[in-house]
Amino acid sequence: MxxxxxxxxxxxxxxxVTEELVxxxxxxxxxxxxxxxVFVHENLRARNAASGGEEMLRLRAYEKTPEPVARxxxxxxxxxxxxxxxxxAKAIAPQTGIFKHPRLLR
Numbered sequence: 001m002x003x004x005x006x007x008x009x010x011x012x013x014x015x016x017v018t019e020e021l022v023x024x025x026x027x028x029x030x031x032x033x034x035x036x037x038v039f040v041h042e043n044l045r046a047r048n049a050a051s052g053g054e055e056m057l058r059l060r061a062y063e064k065t066p067e068p069v070a071r072x073x074x075x076x077x078x079x080x081x082x083x084x085x086x087x088x089a090k091a092i093a094p095q096t097g098i099f100k101h102p103r104l105l106r
Contacts (some may be wrong), residue, residue, distance in 0.1 A: 016049045017060050025074055026081025032079050037061050 020040040031039070044050040049054070051059055055061055065081060068074040073088040074081050 009016070015064075016047070017043060017057070018064055020044055021061065021064060021068070022083075022088055025068070025081060026085045026088055027083070029084065030082035033042040033062065033065065033081065036081055037066075 017040065020043045021036070023043065024036060024039045037058055041050060041054065041057060044057070053059075065074070069076045069081070069085070069090060072084075073090070074083050076082075084103075
């Protein structure tokens with residue numbers, strides 16, 4: 001009986017929740033998590049990418065908000081999150097697949 005070898009390389013899909021968090025936090029406004037999630041959820045529904053239910057999406061967004069705060073791309077003051085657009089783009093771009101290699105940009 002032959003054993004099928006699974007290919008070790010798998011292409012990861014861009015993380016849409018992180019993309020929307022970056023887009024909303026880049027607006028120079030501060031949001032509490034509830035307001036932030038409302039915008040993220042509306043944007044994902046408009047893109048037809050809000051699958052898995054609202055509560056699961058809320059949990060995924062809640063798990064992803066501390067990452068940019070730890071990197072210094074988002075400032076958290078109490079319960080409000082405020083994105084710093086220039087550092088937000090630099091800190092999040094490599095994880096979201098937005099990052100392009102300089103040789104590829106020519």
